Structures are given as C-alpha cells and as structure tokens.
Amino acid sequence: MEVPDDHPRKASLEVRHLLTDGFKAGLVAEAGLIAHGRGEAFDYLLGERTHPFADRACRAAAALLVLAKNPVFSVNGNVAALCPKEVVALSEAADAEIEVNLFYRTREREEAIAKKLTDSGAKNVYGIGASTRLLGLSSPRALIDKALKNADVVIVPLEDGDRTEALRKAGKKVIAIDLNPLSRTAQTADVTIVDNVVRCMPLMVRHAKALHGKTDEADKIIRSYDNKKTLIEAETTIRKGARPA
C-alpha cells in the first residue's frame, strides 16, 4: 500500500511495510514483527532521530572495524528486510564478511535472506547450513560458519543478549545496534549504537569510509570511547522523552 505523502507517520509506516513485505517474502520471522514494534516504541521516545551519543558510538564501531583482522557482520531477518544494501556497503567499507545468523532458523529463511543480500550486491554470504557451534549458547544462534570462527569483531544488530555474552566470552569484540539501551545485548556489547538500524547504518558506512586505513586515529577513538557513558546518555534521553528533529 502506498502511504499518502501528507501522512504524519509516513516514514515510520514505510519502514513498517519493509518488515511486513519481508515477512511475506519469507525473510522475517513472526516474532520479528513484534521485535520491530518494541523498537518503534523506544525510537518514538528518542524523537526518531540520531543523537550525538549514537553518532559517537557509530564512529567507535567504525574504529573497531578498522582495527579488526577478521570482522563479521551477523544478519537476521529484520536487518535483511530493513537495510540489505547498507549491510553490503558496510561490509565492503570495513572488509567484513557477512553471515546469516538466525534465532528462528530454517533452511528456507537462511536461503531467502542470503538471496536478498546477494541480490543487493553481496559477493559472499556465509552461515547457510552452518554446523560449528559457539560455546555457551544453546539456541540456534550458536551455529556459526566454520570459515568465520576466527572472527575478532562481530556486528550484531537486533540481537539476543545471550549470544553477545557468548561472543564476548569467546574473546570477540561486539558492536550492537539496539534501540533499547537496557537490553542485555546493549549492556554487554563493547560498542552499543542506540539508534534505529535504518538511520545508523548509512552513518556507520560514512565513518568506516572516513577512517579506512587510519589505524592510529582509530586506536585513539577506541581509547577515549566509554560505552557506559553512551548507555547512560541514551537511557536519560529516553526517560526525559526527546522531541523529533
């Protein structure tokens, strides 16, 4: 359905339609629609805009990617439906591999998501039929492609907290994108971007391109970055309620 131009919630409804279309196309899990609604509520309280704390986190995330040897981008159904082109752009800007990693894992969804990503320009998509397990995690999210087990930095948008904990225990740095600063994922990650994935992905691509090859600068950014401060600023902003830009 075409949303009329003068509808006050046009942008939000169009993003919603990406999810419902993604559900019909077999990319998004039923629970993914519910997860999006939760995200929308936090986004509303954030004024549906990118705050300075999120921009700083995007820059710190880009710095981690510049310093990484084997970065991996974990993609689930919601992310594939919302921003497949930006996933490809960031993976190219950061020399990161892309893996499909699902909570509600079926072969059909793995393949539909991989196809969406290759149709959007991805050269390689890992994780289809993955059989290696990440220790300390019993959900299907534990399955990783053995080609990626040496990942040192993992980007996990819209994740469950237990995978982030397991990745950190395995010695990996985790970049989370989560509109809820109180979630276990947000609290456990090394860098948490409290912003809508559709807004912060283009920003991360810009930061990753600007920092490409600048390891000294990236190192300086990481040393001065404080994720606890980001989370406190995000929670304070939500509790006060931010106005739209």
Ligand code: PTJ
């Ligand atoms: O595709 P699958 O099978 O891997 O399943 C994916 C879902 C999303 C169903 C699964 O990961 C899940 O249940 O996620 P949760 O535990 O509901 O967590 C989703 C988190 O992402 C919540 O904290 C939401 O606030 C947040 N969120 C939702 N939409 C967005 C978001 N954060 C950033 N941008 C969004 N658009």
